[in-house]
Amino acid sequence: MNKAKPYPDKILFDYGKQRTFTQDNNLQIALPIGGLGAGMICLNGYGGLQDFAIRNHPATSATPDGHGTTDAAFATLHIKGKKTITKLVEGPMPPEKIYNMGTKGQGFREGGFEGLPRFKNVNFQGEYPFGKVTLKDPNVPLQVNITGFNPFIPLDDENSSLPCAILEYTLTNRSQNKVDYDFAYHVSHLAAGVGNSKNSRNTPLSGGVYFHNTEHPNDESYGSATLTAIDHKPKTKAMWFRGGWFDSISALWREVSTGTFKTNAGNDSEELQGRNGGSIQLSGSLKKGESITYPILITWHFPNCHYTNPRPNNDSDDNTCCDANPSPPWRPFYAGIWNNAAEVATYIHKNYTSLRSRTQAFHDALFSSTVPNYVIDSVSANLGILKSPTFLRQENGNAWAWEGCFVENGCCAGSCTHVWNYAQAFPHLYPNIERSLREQELERTMDKYGHVTFRSALPDGDVGHGYHAASDGQLGGIMKVYREWQISGDLEWLKKMYPLAKRSLNYCIKAWDPDHKGILIEPHHNTYDIEFWGADGMCSSIYLGALAAFVQMARDVGKPNEAPFYEALGKKGAAYLDKHLFNGEYYYQKVQYKGLHNQSFAKYVAKVNRNSGEVDKLLKKEGPKYQYGTGCISDGVIGAWMAKIYDIPTAQNRIRTRRTLKAIFQHNFRHDLSDHACTQRPGYANGTDPGLLLCSWPHGNKPTLPFVYSDEVWTGIEYQVASHLIEEGLIKEGLTIVKAVRSRHNGRSRNPWNEYECGNYYARALASYAVLNSLAGFNYSRAKKTLSLSPKLQNKRFRTFISTATGFGTLTLTKTQLTIDMIEGELEVEKLSITGKRVKLAKPIHATAGKRAIVKL
Structure with a gap:
């Protein structure tokens, strides 16, 4: 039997500087730089840009080579004098990326610049929202420091939603002599249109280049981008040499490496075929010890979003099926503020000092917290999820989100209630956005009976109600209405939401607790994508939290007479948990299918006989698949966690809650997973990695087919448990889990700024924000x-x-x-x-x- 112990104090109470990544640990680094719901570009571990997810959908560089080229943005540095030298302003490319398991079998034909001479030494330090790269080379007299970011200002959602990436390049003369140089930045045409380079257009812009196209104004590819230098006046090449094969970058490299950079206005090309792009160049001299900083700005603007959820029927009567250029179903938030990327650039140029200083002030305040360094690392790193393609925002300000992102598409649509249940950053940093999710749940995805569809529509609208409601998501949503009320103090908003929350809660009682036992006993869907049959501690703890939250809300809106029924039900449920679902160590599940109102499974297995197949015989023997039974599930008292951090006085037994948490750590935490068998998705934690399993069966009786993800490790649940452990005084145990999570995301095997689950930038990981508040007792x-x-x-x-x-x-x-x-x-x-x-x-x-x-x- 596993009996985990916390890490030693020397490891846990490390208040030193944040980690610096070098060499092999730069491999997986990709730090998101973008606006809330505006898309992103990532700064990688060697100082380059990748993952141009700027067109309202995910896009990563982890795609196979093709015959074409990909989006590109890169800097070059040319040292003048008797002995000239020219470098791509990036560190060495990690050798693992060169072939990349065969995906680059055509020879790494991507941006076209990857084979240029590079700086020899690089290190990376990330303190989100800033990513910092240091480049050195014994043959280059200038050291280059790169700081990449996008404005991140709590409560100011408009300035935090700018569709841009800012890269500050600081050149420092480390030699004994004066150095003359040319610094240039180059961007491929980011708004060239789809499959027709003749539609791309380039125009000089104050401080740089404006990229746009002549696609139809309703087309998804219609849009624009810019490349500019802030507070500097560069030379501008508004259009690259246009030709076939590798002509564009070949001609460009010849110019920058020989000091013969040619300017143009973007209209002097012989023809419009071939690869397109634009460049800017800044020249200067630095004496010994002198430095200069060039802020480089990339903006984008793609106003037309044609993805909808659910997808429209082919027989739609809105005529969009017959319209060659239908209006976009929705537009991103930024499209309602700025008309194109040039306007975005102009705004940032005018307000750069303020945007930069306010972002720095947020960073400095966050990182001044006197908690172990890896805690701030976990809290800050996952804020990148808010700036990733996981999160979308409509023009009217309403939020919508994926669970995570696949390579080119979102994963699991609809602001999934049972995943976003765990996320704790939005309600504190941008509470107005979080409130829009409550409105989405209760105003647009709930029917007249109280059934909440746990995946919402995009754009705003009605959804179908033919599938299960998610018990944990729907009940958690009621608790979050109370949370939003406490954070905002907006009583009128609460009065609007109160009757909707009541309808939702009454549905939950009727569907899953029809006999009013105060416990969820009928089959109930949950975040593990299955239904638990019978009373279970996990979902019932959220039920108790929802009942308690509603009692408080009833009193707050002046309807105390509506509270007693729900208060009594909560007390009844807490007593049931203690009497029937606590084994002395932890709360568990009593699998049940007989005697329920839902007789579907009982009727099914009643027909099973000796001639039935092996699946049916297994069901007859063990009951429904995908349960946890007597297992110790890490989410076992999640409702008590939510109640604690939302300051809801739930009736659940706190002493036994604490015992359950202690058991979860002892049984489910592994210092080394080498001997752990996982037939599910082992990539989240495996081998010598440490991690908290979703479930274990310390006393045996593991089902043949337990719930489908039971042997996995999810960071969002690790943070939930860590926060709760800390709240209940088990501080070292909680810190041990956080330390383990961040040790797995070491830059070599996993990206420190992408705690993935079912997809990249997975929303559940935003539970990490709660750890800071728990340590503060705030x-x-x-x-x-x-x-x-x-x-x-x-x-x-x-x-x-x-x-x-x-x-x-x-x-x-x-x-x-x-x-x-x-x-x-x-x-x-x-x-x-x-x-x-x-x-x-x-x-x-x-x-x-x-x-x-x-x-x-």
Whole structure:
């Protein structure tokens, strides 16, 4: 029997600098740079750009070679003088990428620049939203530092949604002599249209090049892009040499490597066939020790989105099937603000100083938190999911999301409720966006009976209701209505949502607890893509949380008379859990199919006889497939976790919840998975990797066919458990799990900025944000104007980043005082609790940006 122990203190309490990646550990790095719902480009581990997912769908570089070329953006540096030298401003390409298991069997025919001479040494450091690359070469007198980012400003969703990538190139003279140089940046035509290079157009733009096309204005490929230098006036080549084969890059390299860069206005090509692109060049001189920074800006704008969910029927009567150029069903959020990429570029040029400094201020506040370095690493790294193609946003501001991303398509549509249940960053950093998801669930995907379809429509609209509701997703959504109310303090919004939440909850009771036992017992669908039959601890814990949340909401909207039934049901369910589903160590499931209202399985197996097939005989022997039974499931008390971090007073037994958490760590955490058998999807954690299994059966009785992902390791569930362990005082156990997750994402085997599950940039990993708040013991209710801070780490001076609906900043706690520093916005507090004790306030606290509040303790 596995009995895991936490890592030693020396490993767990590391407050040093963030990791630096070099050599083999640069292989998988791809840090997302893009806007909320606006697409992204990734900065890779050796200083280049890849994964141009800028056209409203995922796009990664992990595709086989073809006869054509791919999107490209790259910098070159030419050192002038007697001994000239020219380099691609990137580090060595990892050798594993060259052949890449045969996908590059044509010789790596991608951007066309990959074979150019490179810097010899590179290291990468990521502190999201910034990615930083350092390039050195003994034969190059200039060191190059690259900082890539997109504006990330909590609460300012408009400026955080800019469709752009910003790359700051800092050149520093490390030699003893003055150095003359040409620095150039080159971008292929990012808006060339589809399959017709004659439609691409290039126009000089102040500071660079404007790329656009002559496709129909409703076409999905219609759009634009720009390449510019901020606060500098470069020479501009608005159009590359147009020819076949490798002509464009060959001609371009000849110019930059010989110091003969030729400018043009984009209209002097002999013909429009062939590969297209544009370049800018900046020349200068640096004396010994001098530096200069060139901010390079790439913007994009593709206003037409033709993907819908569900897909329209072929017999649609809206005439789109017969229209060669139908209007797009929806447009991205940024398309309602800017008309093209040039407007985006102009806006950023005018506001660059502010956008840069505000993003830096957010970064500095987050990374000033006095928690172990790998905790901030996990919290910050997964914020990239918000900037990835996983998240989409419509022109009206409403959110919609995938679960994750495959190579060229999204994975698992519809803002899946039971996956986004785990995500905790949006409600704190961009609460208005998160509220749109609650409205999506209850206003547009719920029918008159209360059935919530757990995959929503895109664009906004009705959905079908012919499939299971997801018990964990629907009940979790009710808890999140309460969370959003506490964060926003918007009572009118709560009054609007309250009757909808009531309808949803009543549906859940009727569907899964028709006998009012306070427990989910009828077959109930869940995040493991199957139905649990019989009473189970996991989903029932969310049920208890939803009942408790509704009781609080009923009182808050002035309808306390509607609370008693649900309150009594919650207490009844908590007693049932303790009496029937607790084995002394943890809560489990009692698989049941007889005696239920749903008799479908019982009737089916009643027909099984000795002539039946092996599948039917197995069902007759063990009951429904895909259960966990007496297993110790890591999600076993997830509802109690949600209740804890949302500050909902659930009736679930806290002592037994803590025992369950302790058992989950002891039985499910593995320091080494070498002897663990996984026939499912082992790529998330395998071999010598550490990780928390989704489930184990420490006392035997594992079903022949347990729930389908049971032997896997998912980071979102690891963070959920880690946060809950910390909340319940099992701090070292929680930190051990977080440390294990980040050790697996080491840059060589996995990307540190992409904790994938069923697809890249998987939403469930956003549970990592909760770990920071749990370590801080932080909770703020704008509705009540109450602030609680109860740090779990014994630091003499504890600091944590906070973000609320009205502002973001830091809290700093010592033995004698609490200091509130708001970087933007404000924070109002009427009731204060420190380490569980009420602090008497002479008057309410009102901290604002630039005016800190100090409370003597």
